Amino acid sequence: MSSMMLVNIDAGTTDDEIRDFLVRYGLPAFDDITRVEGDGSRPAVTLHFNEVDAGTLRGLVPRINHIFWKQRKVDAMVLAERFE
Numbered sequence: 532m533s534s535m536m537l538v539n540i541d542a543g544t545t546d547d548e549i550r551d552f553l554v555r556y557g558l559p560a561f562d563d564i565t566r567v568e569g570d571g572s573r574p575a576v577t578l579h580f581n582e583v584d585a586g587t588l589r590g591l592v593p594r595i596n597h598i599f600w601k602q603r604k605v606d607a608m609v610l611a612e613r614f615e
Contacts, residue, residue, distance in 0.1 A: 533585040534610040535592065538575040541601040549576065556594045559583050577610070585609050
């Protein structure tokens with residue numbers, strides 16, 4: 532399992548729009564999504580992928596990192612795995 536964070540997305544963007552955006556640029560569809568609370572200036576989501584390892588996801592992130600989408604520059608990053 533791996534996770535990716537998308538930062539600075541439009542606050543009104545739906546889960547389906549995010550899924551379509553990823554697939555359009557050749558990334559897999561996520562299995563789960565979590566909206567990240569903040570001050571609202573740079574809305575973010577954490578996307579969880581059950582069947583994709585972090586290395587593969589890191590190779591795909593440059594396809595969408597710093598791309599303009601819905602009049603905002605989106606930042607994408609793979610999150611480090613946490614072992615508890």
